[in-house]
Amino acid sequence: xxxxxxxxxxxxxxxxxxxxxxxxxxxxxxxxxxxxxxxxxxxxxxxxxxxxxxxxxxxxxxxxxxxxxxxxxxxxxxxxxxxxxxxxxxxxxxxxxxxxxxxxxxxxxxxxxxxxxxxxxxxxxxxxxxxxxxxxxxxxxxxxxxxxxxxxxxxxxxxxxxxxxxxxxxxxxxxxxxxxxxxxxxxxxxxxxxxxxxxxxxx
Amino acid sequence: xxxxxxxxxxxxxxxxxxxxxxxxxxxxxxxxxxxxxxxxxxxxxxxxxxxxxxxxxxxxxxxxxxxxxxxxxxxxxxxxxxxxxxxxxxxxxxxxxxxxxxxxxxxxxxxxxxxxxxxxxxxxxxxxxxxxxxxxxxxxxxxxxxxxxxxxxxxxxxxxxxxxxxxxxxxxxxxxxxxxxxxxxxxxxxxxxxxxxxxxxxxxxxxxx
Numbered sequence: 001x002x003x004x005x006x007x008x009x010x011x012x013x014x015x016x017x018x019x020x021x022x023x024x025x026x027x028x029x030x031x032x033x034x035x036x037x038x039x040x041x042x043x044x045x046x047x048x049x050x051x052x053x054x055x056x057x058x059x060x061x062x063x064x065x066x067x068x069x070x071x072x073x074x075x076x077x078x079x080x081x082x083x084x085x086x087x088x089x090x091x092x093x094x095x096x097x098x099x100x101x102x103x104x105x106x107x108x109x110x111x112x113x114x115x116x117x118x119x120x121x122x123x124x125x126x127x128x129x130x131x132x133x134x135x136x137x138x139x140x141x142x143x144x145x146x147x148x149x150x151x152x153x154x155x156x157x158x159x160x161x162x163x164x165x166x167x168x169x170x171x172x173x174x175x176x177x178x179x180x181x182x183x184x185x186x187x188x189x190x191x192x193x194x195x196x197x198x199x200x201x202x203x
Numbered sequence: 204x205x206x207x208x209x210x211x212x213x214x215x216x217x218x219x220x221x222x223x224x225x226x227x228x229x230x231x232x233x234x235x236x237x238x239x240x241x242x243x244x245x246x247x248x249x250x251x252x253x254x255x256x257x258x259x260x261x262x263x264x265x266x267x268x269x270x271x272x273x274x275x276x277x278x279x280x281x282x283x284x285x286x287x288x289x290x291x292x293x294x295x296x297x298x299x300x301x302x303x304x305x306x307x308x309x310x311x312x313x314x315x316x317x318x319x320x321x322x323x324x325x326x327x328x329x330x331x332x333x334x335x336x337x338x339x340x341x342x343x344x345x346x347x348x349x350x351x352x353x354x355x356x357x358x359x360x361x362x363x364x365x366x367x368x369x370x371x372x373x374x375x376x377x378x379x380x381x382x383x384x385x386x387x388x389x390x391x392x393x394x395x396x397x398x399x400x401x402x403x404x405x406x407x408x409x410x411x412x
Contacts, residue, residue: 006209006223008216011339012403013208013244015223031206032339032403067361071368078364083357086364092376098384099360102353132238139219143391146350146357153357156305157365159298160289160358164372192221195237 007036040193047189048118050182055111057179062104064172066154071165079172080104080150102146107183110145113138114186121197131198139191148180208403215242246398250328256393257320263386264313270379273359277372285379286310286355308354309383316352316390319345320397327401335402342399349394352387356380 007018007027011034018037021027026038042050065077078086080103088096113134120128128134154173161167209216213226215233219240227233233242271283284292286309293302319341326333359380366374 006214007221008209008214008223010216010218011343011399013210013216013400014206015209015212015214031336032399033336034339034343034399067365069365072371074368074371076365076367078361083360083364086367087360087376090363090376092359092378092380094381095356095360095376095384098353098388099357102350103357135238136219136240143346143350143395146353149350149353150357152304152308153354154361156293156301156354156358157361159296159301160293160362161365163296164366195220195222199237 009034009036037190037192040190041185041188044118044122044193044197047186048115048122050185051111051115051118054179054182054186055115057175057182058108058111060175061172061179064175065170066172066176067158067161068168068170069161069165070168077170080176099150102144103150106141106145107147107179110138110141110183110186114189117194121194121201125201127198127202135191135194142187145183145187147176147183151176151180210244215244217242218246245400245404246396249396249398249401250324252396253320253324253393256389256396257317257324260313260386260389260393261317263382263389264317267313267379267383267386270382271377272355272379272383273362273377274375275366275372276375278370283377286383289355289358305355305358308351312348312352313386313390316345316349316394320390320393323397323402327397330404338402339399342394342397342402345394349391350387352390353384356384356387 005018007016008014009016009029009032012029012032014029014031016027016029016036019027021037021039023039024041027036028034029036062080065079065082068075068077070076084096084100084104087093087099117128117131117134120126151173154176158167158169209223215224215226216222217224217235217238217240220235220238222235222237224233224235224242234240235242268286271285271288273284273289275282275284290302290306290309293299293305323338323342326338359376362374363376366372
């Protein structure tokens, strides 16, 4: 038997022989219950379409204000970047840096890298330069990308301020909501599928 | 049912790309042939690193809850609020649902993470056979909820930029927010350093009692 026929449970080290799954099935470890792998929920082409869409949504979510607030006749709208800058100027640099990384830089990098790797692999049918390093970057960034947490944070902020002044959700917030949904799908994507796609290509 | 582990079979699964490699005795620091990541049977120095991050997080948890995370200045009042204080305000304003979300994300999740990781670390060190499946599930939940404690930190960042009306109303971030953000990052690092395979490891040379 060739070792690549095996799959090892990441959570408890038990070795299994890989079996083919049909749509919506997933294989779980018998001993610890962790998911081993699942049948791909969508084609790589669909994933690429989602990635491109999420890039547009990302731009909208960042370009337009998320929330606006009115007080004494003054209108004040705030974008995502504004909240990073405000945290920086408010003397909590680490918070600004964390927000910038978790909500702007990591998600954007993830989207761009996935777009690049998928385009190269399935549209151009060639091995993308820098594949190995970029895949490691993608894997390491994943747990630190927190757009969904920020979205709930924005909702909490709206409600908190509603008692104090009139608050309105702006287009950026809707884009952020849609982006959160797409990023959830993208983050559920098993990166091992890209390794396999590349292996097939190189052979 | 007898389970065969990769370690027993002399296989080295790559944590980065999922490739399963055969162990070769003469290579001292094996690397994955596909993605070049270093291969080990267990995460390197898992328990010690995890303890270090966890203790740091537990210590910082105190200033995170006692120092103000936010200061609201208006013409009428000047208020320093801690995390608990913010939740109480939400509750009294009648938005009990959001108060509940923030309570779960900012109070329950960090405490549960610290307590659960402590249990996992102690039981793994003692090679306990107690409730292995349950502990494995606890670890997976821990990985899933990890980032949600960041919620309050983001709320503060947004409010600081939103409420900026000069002398009329202003919000500033407080030092508690930094401590709290650090707690979240440290607990995430602690749970990432922990190797869940240690829950299951058997040592045949020892007598299980």
